[in-house]
Amino acid sequence: MKNKLIAITAFIILSMSSAQAEDINTEILKRLEQLENENRQLKKEYLKLKEMVESSQENNQEITDQKNKKTKNADGWLNFDNQYGYDVLDPTTNINRKQSLILSKKQSGDLPKNSVTFNGGVTAIADYQHSNVANEFGYLMRHPTGNNQVGTSVSEATIHSAQFGFTATLGDWVTANIEMLYDPEQSFGAGTNTALTRNQVQVRKAFVLFGDLNKSNFYASLGKMPVSFGLTDTVSPFTGSTVWHAFGGLANGAKLGYLGDNFNFNLMAIQGGAQFRSANNPVDGTAVPSRLTNYAADISYENQYGDVSSFLLGASYQKGTAYCQGFPITHFSPCADNNPAYDIYSRWIHDNWTVKAEFAKTTDVWPGTFNPSLPEFAAHKVTSFDLGVKYRSMFNDKPLDYSAEFSRFEAGPSGSEWEKQDQFVLGLSSFISPSVKLFGEYIRVDGYAPLNFLNGGHIPGSPEIPVSSIDAKSDILLFGVNATF
DSSP states (O other), rough: OOHHHHHHHHHHHHHHHHHHHHHHHHHHHHHHHHHHHHHHHHHHHHHHHHHHHHHHHHHHHHHHHHHHHHHHHHHHHHHHHOHHHHHHHHHSSSTOOOOHHHHHHHHHHHSTTEEEEEEEEEEEEEEEEESSTOOOOOOSSSOSTTTTTOSEEEEEEEEEEEEEEEEETTTTTTTEEEEEEETTTTTSSSOOOOOOGGGGGEEEEEEEEEOTTOOOEEEEEEEEEEEOOOOOOOSSSSOOHHHHHHHHHEEEEEEEEEEEETEEEEEEEESSOOBBBOOOEBBTOOOOOSSSEEEEEEEEEEEEETEEEEEEEEEESSSSOTTOOOOOOTTTOOOOSSOOOEEEEEEEEETTTTEEEEEEEESSBBGGGGOOTTTTTTOOOEEEEEOOOEEEEEEEEEEEEEEEEEEEEESSTTSTTTTTEEEEEEEEEEETTEEEEEEEEEEEOOOOOOSSSTOOOTTTTTTTTTSSEEEEEEEEEEEEEEOOO
């Protein structure tokens, strides 16, 4: 009986424990489920908060980037581009095509919008010159006058020229360009190379350019700029061709151009009267530039053949050139009538070779080339032409250019002292950096034909004695450096 009682008691106790355990397990399960729900909710809120934080960080970064961009633009309005500086100031290439160069640089992004790109350069030379006739040196990179060349041998180490300018891009369509020039060697001022009148800084070029090649092939410019006549470039590293000396114009005016489909067309309205270089059209019989009475037109076609070849062919016409004065001839004097000229030019580039040729001629005779005291020599038209070739090799990983160019200025009939002046140039140059060029040249000039008093009239009472000499010969050995930024 006692054992039964113990068994019953144990059963009752175990039954009560099982029920309690089941209740406990149920409670635990409920709590676990509640914790899982709470954890799931917390995880959702965590992910939501994380997304908000990341979004906020991205917004903050974007704001920071925009601020940095604005700060960069604000601080980056001033630019220096050595390669552009060399190209825009280079007096040997693209002489009357700087507008096209600027528009192309804008299109490629090399000239940033709303920025000012400053540029400058110095050309220093040392040379030795010899002439077979005292005081008569025909080399045209310095004014051929007895004021600066005495005897039969001259030498110098000097600054030939210095330039400073800027190009300002004002939005998409408007660009302002200016070039200041210091050139005592070729200044029209009186006196020697050290006279204050020849040591002045001038505004060589200044124009406002309207155009955006990304939106239109047409452009226009207004101001003081090279005349759109001929090519007038040279393959020589320093010495300008005779075509440029004879017909390379510089004048006040307005230019309208088209650049596209391999064509480059320019029409320039030029201020009348005697302009800065090679343009003179009478205004009521005077040289006063009081009307737009002159113009020049140029059209050229250039085609690329692959990556290493191109061919350029062009032609120009100018209504009034500088070859219109009567006897005795002097610079910038009035003309009774205009004397037009035309020009034909070409350039071929293949791999490392460049070949160029140009021919320019007035349509009428130059009245002043007839000297009444020398009636056997009739008035003559003015002709100039050149032929040049350049080859580029490499030396110590730097480009090394060899060049040869022949050019002629012809102003009188055969047998006259002012018949012609020939120039032959052998050149060697190397770019030690993209904007620093070292060069050397040997120049031979046959003839001496300065424009002022070309065929006489400078000696009172002896108008039959010309300044020119067909027998004068000059030999020049020249070294120099052109450093730009």
